Amino acid sequence: MAPPSAARPAGPDAPNAPPPAGSAGRRGLWTLALLGTALRLGLIWSGWCDNRVVADDAFYYFTIARQLAAGHGATFDGLAPTNGFHPLWLLSLTPVFALTGALRAGSWVGVHLALSLCALLDLASGVLLWRLLRRLGFLRGAHWAAAVWFLSPVTVLLSLRGLEGALTVTLFAAWLWVVAWAFGDGAPDARRGVLVGIVTGLAFLARTDNGPLLGLALALTTLGSRLATRGAGRHLLGFFVVAGVTAMAIALPWFLWNLTTFGTPWQVSGAAKLANPQIFGHVPEALGHRLRYLAAFVWVPAYFAAGESMRHRAAFTLFAWAGWLVLAALLPFFILSLLRPRAAVLRPLALGLLGYLVGHAVVYALVLRTYVVWYATVPTFILVFLAGGMAGGELLGRLRAAWRRALAVVAAAAGIAIFAQYFTATRIVPRGEELVVRPILTRIATQAPGTRTVGVFNAGAAGYFAPEIGPFTVVNLDGLVNNPSVEAWRAGRYFEYLDRNVDVVINDADGALNFLLGAGNRPRFDARYPRWSPGSLVWGPRLKTPVR
Numbered sequence: 332m333a334p335p336s337a338a339r340p341a342g343p344d345a346p347n348a349p350p351p352a353g354s355a356g357r358r359g360l361w362t363l364a365l366l367g368t369a370l371r372l373g374l375i376w377s378g379w380c381d382n383r384v385v386a387d388d389a390f391y392y393f394t395i396a397r398q399l400a401a402g403h404g405a406t407f408d409g410l411a412p413t414n415g416f417h418p419l420w421l422l423s424l425t426p427v428f429a430l431t432g433a434l435r436a437g438s439w440v441g442v443h444l445a446l447s448l449c450a451l452l453d454l455a456s457g458v459l460l461w462r463l464l465r466r467l468g469f470l471r472g473a474h475w476a477a478a479v480w481f482l483s484p485v486t487v488l489l490s491l492r493g494l495e496g497a498l499t500v501t502l503f504a505a506w507l508w509v510v511a512w513a514f515g516d517g518a519p520d521a522r523r524g525v526l527v528g529i530v531t532g533l534a535f536l537a538r539t540d541n542g543p544l545l546g547l548a549l550a551l552t553t554l555g556s557r558l559a560t561r562g563a564g565r566h567l568l569g570f571f572v573v574a575g576v577t578a579m580a581i582a583l584p585w586f587l588w589n590l591t592t593f594g595t596p597w598q599v600s601g602a603a604k605l606a607n608p609q610i611f612g613h614v615p616e617a618l619g620h621r622l623r624y625l626a627a628f629v630w631v632p633a634y635f636a637a638g639e640s641m642r643h644r645a646a647f648t649l650f651a652w653a654g655w656l657v658l659a660a661l662l663p664f665f666i667l668s669l670l671r672p673r674a675a676v677l678r679p680l681a682l683g684l685l686g687y688l689v690g691h692a693v694v695y696a697l698v699l700r701t702y703v704v705w706y707a708t709v710p711t712f713i714l715v716f717l718a719g720g721m722a723g724g725e726l727l728g729r730l731r732a733a734w735r736r737a738l739a740v741v742a743a744a745a746g747i748a749i750f751a752q753y754f755t756a757t758r759i760v761p762r763g764e765e766l767v768v769r770p771i772l773t774r775i776a777t778q779a780p781g782t783r784t785v786g787v788f789n790a791g792a793a794g795y796f797a798p799e800i801g802p803f804t805v806v807n808l809d810g811l812v813n814n815p816s817v818e819a820w821r822a823g824r825y826f827e828y829l830d831r832n833v834d835v836v837i838n839d840a841d842g843a844l845n846f847l848l849g850a851g852n853r854p855r856f857d858a859r860y861p862r863w864s865p866g867s868l869v870w871g872p873r874l875k876t877p878v879r
Contacts, residue, residue: 359474360461364454367481371450371491375443380491382763385442389493390764390791391812393428393445396421397795400429407794407812408784408804410832412592415600415812418585419536420495423448438796439762442493449497453490456497457481459504460713464720466511467680468673471735472724476716478742484750489709495538496709502534503710506545507717510683513570514556514676524570528577535582539598540694541710542582547690548683549574555679599817603810605699606817610788610809610843658715661722668721684714764792769800771869775835776801778863781874786833788840806833809843826852829859835871836860 374380391407395416398406405421406412424445431441457480464473480486490497509530513523531549535542553571560567586596593599603610672678691711727735760766772793775782782801786808787793794805808829810817819828825847829836838844845853860870 356465356470356474360458360477363474363477363481364457367457367487368450368454370482371453371487372447374487374491375446375450378761379759380446380493381439381442381765382760384488384491385446385493385764387764387789387791388811389445390795391807392416392421392424392494393441394791394795395812396424397428397432397441399425400432407790408806410784410804410806411813411815413812413814414589414593414598415603415810415814416598417495417499417536417538419533420498423498438765438799446491446493449490449493452497452501453481453486456501456504456713459501459508460716460720463504463508463511463717464724466508466515466674467677467721469668469721469724471727472720472722475723475727475742476720479719480713480716482746482750486712489712499534499538499541500709500713502530502537503541503545504713506530506534507680507684507713510549510552511674511676511680514552514679515674518560518566519556519570520566521569521573524573525577527570528574529581531574531578532581535578536585538710539585542578544687544690544694546575546578548687550683551686552679552683555682556676559675559679593814599814600811603817606820607809607843607846610840610846658719661719661726664725665718665722668725684717688714765796768793768796771837772797772800775869776803779835779871779874782834782871784833785835785837786829787837788843793837803834808833808836808847809840820847823849825849826855826859829856833871834874835869837868838870839868 395405395407395413398404398409399421403409404412405414405416407415427444427448428441430436431444457477460480461473461477464470464476490500506527509527513519513527519527527549531542531545534545549571553567557567589596589598669678669681688711727738730738772785775785782803784804784806785793785797786806788807788809790805790807790809790812794807797803797805806816807813808816810820815832816825816828819825826849836844844856848856856870861872863869863871863873
């Protein structure tokens, strides 16, 4: 396949120009990739991620994958099936937990292997970002974007949360690269549509909101290419139809499974978040709050992730503002890169990505209005690095070599300072999540030996480690991975669901409990589940004999 045609004469960063020092470009990339991957793996296997870095929701995935690997189906508690997950990440984790189960390895080995998979996906994302920027004609910008991607504390942290974010970003980066390849000569055909459709379908299975958002982005990219390439309308329409049909064919099994198992195509986790503002929170209705949320939209993932893992948010807030200032300084060069594109595909792709960003912001900030969406906005980060690489390529192409070297020294010094501050301000507690839940679950196993089920709102880590602690199962109470509880709440029978299925409750979300119980049901709950002692989070009778 021929490279995309250049839209201006060749220069130091032109699409067809060789790397500044022969094969040094690829050597530089792999040096950065190895450093970034070694950093991630070191943080994983040293135990740095074990406390507050791995999200509690990630343990939902680990537990369901373990159940699936053991032949119990897609279930968190073993009591009922659930669809509160994104399927491709769950399927990716299942071999990991099949292996740890076969080897009878400890629980933390499974967690660290899952996070290692995230690190490898981050490696793939960085390489794809680098290749995409080079395809678009930004050779030096590709190196700088890759350096920030592999070595930024923000990307390191987000990829090691254990959720579907790392896989989503990899497939989003793959989608960008494949679309840029498909439109490289301005006339994509049906064969290219098949590959674009496959990647779109896989990106949908990695995170289901990718389906409509990438569909919108592809439609706008196709429209932009149509406007720039007269006479190619029939080919473009055929390409788009083939891509759409292929993506829908890949997504169809997921929808059919949901419909036949649950009677709805939608995941229970999304329904629970929309329905329960007491648990997941909503952006306030005031226009000022909405605008501030939109202004910080790109940084939402970093705020939530860093806020949970750092002692003080002030330092990270300063870092975020510094990031905004850098982006503002690069904005004129980004505009220049669009006004004088180095590759013909750049403008159509930019139109599609603008539609993606606007659609993303509208859906999450104005329609769903929930602020707990850092895991959904992770793909916007690679767009920031893409734009930064384009702008950096424009800037670096106008600087003398001495200035470029000085800029590299300043950037390296700033990066070292950020890393030193960031990691010294982070709590490091190996096996930290287990240390939080083990004493509570051990107390229940000792003082209420007849307990069959323990209900928990933030139930991820508790459910994952419970098999090592007591002969009971943990039930998720907020509905993220518990379809029957959401159905009971919608029917106004949440207390009846608890009474029938849950022996002991760990109540760490009193407002959410009252919301779910509904008016007038809290006295019934307190009578059925007495608090064990003042200040205790454990509610329920101390059972002296096994429950029959």
